[in-house]
Structure formats: C-alpha cells, structure tokens
Amino acid sequence: MRALTYHGTHDVRVDTVPDPQIVNPRDAVIEVTATAICGSDLHLYDGVIPGVMQGDILGHEFMGRVVETGPDSTLKKDQRVVVPFTISCGKCFHCMKQQYSACDNSNPAEKQDLTEPLYGEALSGLFGYSHLTGGYPGGQAEYVRVPYSDVGPIVIPDGPSDEEVLFLSDILPTGWMAAENCDIEEGDTVAVWGCGPVGLFAIQSALLMGAHQVIAIDHYPNRLDLARKLGAKVIDYRRTHVLEALREMTGGIGPDAVIDAVGMESHGFYPDNVMDTVKQKVGIGADRGHVLREAIMAVRKGGRVSMPGVYGGFLDKFPTGAFMEKGLQWRTGQTHVQKYSEELLKRIQEGEIDTTFLISHRLSLEEAPTGYENFHSNQDDWTKVVLTPGA
Amino acid sequence: MEHDYRVNVGTKGRDAALMLGAGLLTVGAVAYWQQTRTPPRLPGVPDSAPGRTSRQSRYGDYAVSGRSVTINRPIDEVYAFWRDFSNLAGFMSHVEKVETEGDMTTWTIAAPGNQSVTVRSRIVSDRENEEIAWRSVEESDIDTEGKVMFREAPGGRGTEVEAVIAYVPPAGRFGQMIAKLFQREPRVQGRHELKRLKMLMETGEITTSQNRKTD
Helix, strand or coil, X not given: XXXXXXXXXXXXXXXXXXXXXXXXXXXXXXXXXXXXXXXXXXXXXXXXXXXXXXXXXCCCEXXXXXXXXXXCCCCCCCCEEEECCECCCCCCHHHHCCCHHHCCCCCCHHHHHHHHHHHXXXXXXXXXXXXXXXXXXXXCECEEEECCCCCCCEECCCCCCHHHHHHHHCHHHHHHHHXXXXXXXCCCEEEEECCCHHHHHHHHHHHHCCCCEEEEEECCHHHHHHHHHHCCEEEECCCCCHHHHHHHCCCCCCCCEEEECCCCECCCCCHHHHHHHHHHHCCCCECECHHHHHHHHHCCCCCEEEECCCCCCECCCCCHHHHHXXXXXXXXXXXXXXXXXXXXXHHHHCCCCCCHXXXXXXXXXXXXXXXXXXXXXXXXXXXXXXXXXXX | CCCCHHHCCCHHHHHHHHHHHHHHHHHHHXXXXXXXXXXXXXXXXXXXXXXXXXCCXXXXXXXXXXXXXXXCCCHHHHHHHHHCHXXXXXXXXXXXXXXXXXXXXXXXEEECCCEEEEEEEEEEEEECCCEEEEEECCCCCCCEEEEEEEEECHHHCCEEEEEEEEECCCCHHHHHHHHHHCCCCHHHHHHHHHHHHHHHHHHCCCCCCCCCCCC
C-alpha cells in the first residue's frame, strides 16, 4: 500500500509499504477513505517529539471502511467508521473511568520503557505518533490495522459525509474537552490562545456550553477571521498588549478560564520565547511555553487553566508564584475521545456543530508532503488539509 | 628505561597529585564499604516501603527485584491463571518452555547471546488466592527464589499482583550489567512480563504495534 512516512525533520515521503494484517483477535483493518494532517503532526515534522523513526507511518486522524475483522472485533465488513487517535483497551481501570487516553494496556510492554522514566508512568498507545506512544503505523495510508476495534471506532450511519464526521477522530473532541475542562459557568469569559483547528473547535464548544464571551488570540488574519465568524472576539497579539486587553475586555477581572491551544512551539518574539527556542534547538528537552505563561498571568484569581496544546518535555520559568497565589486549577491531557464520540456525532447530525468550515485544502495522499510543507509554512491560508488515498 | 618524573611535575605538583589520588581512593573505598557492609541502623523509624525499593540493591550474594501491578480481574481468576505454570510461557517472552512434574518445575529461559538456561524449581509455598513461592533446586543453572503475592485491590479495582525475585547473578555485577544491556535483566523482564500478564488478563490479548503477523 501507499503511506506517508517520516524520513527526518521536514522530510516526509509517500512510500510503498507492506499492507497491514489482522494480528490480534480484537483487530480490524480499515481502508482509509479520508485522513487529515493534524497540527500536532507538525511537532513530528519539526522533529521536536523524540522516538520517531525513519519509515514510521504518520497520521492519527482518519476514517474509512472496514475490510477485515478479527474474531473478537464487533465491527462488520463494509461499515463506515471514524477511528479515535487514542488506542484504548476498554477494560483497564482508566478505560472503565472513561479516561481512555490513559489506557494501561494499549502501549506494548517493551515500548512502555521509553516513557516510564520520562513521565513517571508509561503513556498509552496513539496512532502514528512516535514510539513513545507505541510506534503504531498511522492513518495517512491506504490501510490501517486498528487494535481494540471493538472499543475505538465510531460507526457512522448513512447521512453525514466523510468530511462532516472525520474530525471526530481527534480535533473536535479535543476542542470540546478543552472547553469542558474550563467548567464554564454563566457570565464566564474564556480566552483561547491559538486559532488552529483545536482552538477554533474549543471556541465553538465554549460558546455551545454557554460562555458569555470567548476571546481568541492569534496573529494570522485568516485564522482570526474564522474565530470571529464562530462568534469570538479576537486579539491580534502583534498589535495588542494581550494581558492589558484581556483585563479591559473583562471589566478588570480577567478571563475566568484560559485555554492554551498552542502547546510546545509557541510563536512570537518575546525574551522567554527566544530563550526557549534556543534550548529546544540544542535538544535538551525544553518546551517553548510562552503561551502557557501568559495564560496563567492573564486568568482571574481562582480561575481555570485548560491545556489541550501538546507538551513533551520540561518548561523553565514556569510562574509557580502566580499559579499558587491566584489559586488556579489546571486540567489537561490527551483527549478521552471515546467518551465524547456519541454526543458529538449526534450534535453533527442535528446540525448543531459544523466542522467543514475548517477545511482549506483537499489533496490526494500522494500530495501529502506538499500538504505538510504548506500547513507548516503557510499557516494563515492552510488551516486544515484533508487527504484522500487512491484519489 | 628510567623516567625522571620531576621533569614534568614539580615536588609541589607531585604532592598535590598524590593527595588527590589518595583522596579519590579514600572516596572509592568509603563508597565500596558503604555498599557492601550491612545497612546501618539509621535514626528514625523504619518506613513502610517494600525492601526491594531500598537504596540498597544487594542482599548478600542475592540481587532482589520486584514489581507490582493491579489487574482488573477477580483474585481467584488471577491466582488460578498463575498457578497453572503452563500459562506463564504465554506472556513471559523470555520463557521458552515450562514443564511441570508434581511440585517441580523446569523453566527454559532465553539468555543473552542466544543461550538458554534451565531453572529447576520447587514450590515451597502455595496458599490459594494469596501466595505462590518457589526456590531453585541444586541442579538448577541459576540460584534463585521468588514469590508472587495476590491481594484484593481496594475499591473494586481487581487484584494486586506483587512478584519478587531474588537471584545470584550468573557472573556477578558485571554479568548483571551485560544482562541489562540485553534487556534480559530480571528487573526489566519482570516489569514487561507483569504488564503483559495484565494485558492478557484484562483484554484477552497481548498488545502489539506490529502491522503484520510475521514482522
């Protein structure tokens, strides 16, 4: 089959690789009909996530048609499914508590050694996202082996198009969980840093959950425009003092909740960010955390910090003083996708949520490297790339 | 051939070097003494942590390691699965073969360098849903003893399985280091194997990211 593979920093190629097979009883094999490039794939592309090996198949947002099932899979041939990017066994302590992205069993035992010393606990398995999370071949391919296929995939009934439901795989539930982690109350202001796909879906979700106002912060005009169209107020951090503006836009109180939808590769020419960038480049595991620091400074006393943005290492100059003295709460984590699938599918079917506004480019799988290059370097115009294998 | 060291190092410099050398030796000796002597009675109360988490890692000739895992299955099921030793080769990747005869068990275990070792052990304690302990017999390749304990986990979380193994490393500390390089060290092995046991008992399969059966 054809698949998008990693060859080094800023070097991804479409190669011919062996087709996947059923390996374990609960597996299914999916023929991919649509797959997307995620903002977090750019962290892999930039080489800032360790444990990515040459030849690894990337991609964790995908859907398709079931072509083969193992004896214990509950899926049936020809069903149309969206596959969550988190792999979850459905039987362990965490899965039973619906903390699907904390699954104990979905990362192979020998791969767990990579993250246990790094994070104190081994991570669970994710599709196409380095060997830290299992080294699973990803979804930017013609076929994917889906382990624990009786727990993950959401069967899509006739009706919605692939594009309408594809983002149930990651970014829609991620934006939704980011807003849920804000515990939104009546009259709340939610500030969102980063108007990429997750930030935009977090804005949409926060408004649906009853936020009084959502303020979006970015510097790309087109992305700010998308945020505005969703109903957010916007701040261009290149022309406005963010902290001052947020205070003035909230009656001097500050936002009740803040969302860092940027993660470890903050942009912007700030002293802390320049230092973080240098440290990240020399490879000492430093995250770039300007946004997180600013969000913690901006949020009101007793406020909530929600962090869907991806971090991988360590962060210097973390404002522990502001965090403790203001009595903040912090919630984060990879998304417990399976927990939200059903509700979000229903909201899509009822027309309450539309996710297709995000898609800026539609390419064939063969054109995926171009998609990466542009999504990386032309973020204003390239908001979301959907790839179609076999096209 | 004769060297006049004073050509390179003056008296002062030589004295300093000797002092430094002596200092390093002393530090080394103290460190060695601290590692090998019996643990001191430290002031304060003994803590509640299991012995294997002590900063001391050797007990006489024995290296001790152990690991706990909570398995979301009832205790009788977990105990029964372990008690049937023929099940163990299914999740212990380095165990090639397990043969049982009465209370004697013969384990064929893969060792570094494509070798295999045979461990012959006898069950020394077997309490249903509590504990299974074994000790190697004389003709065993490795001098080892171990036990696995089963406890009901709090809050309906299933069963806590705690495995402890003591063994005389085949070629002393050096052998242990080499084994570690090959990931055949019992500590690493034990961790992987308990995780695989948990996968098998909770999910019915052993997780793999291999894309094909014959990878």
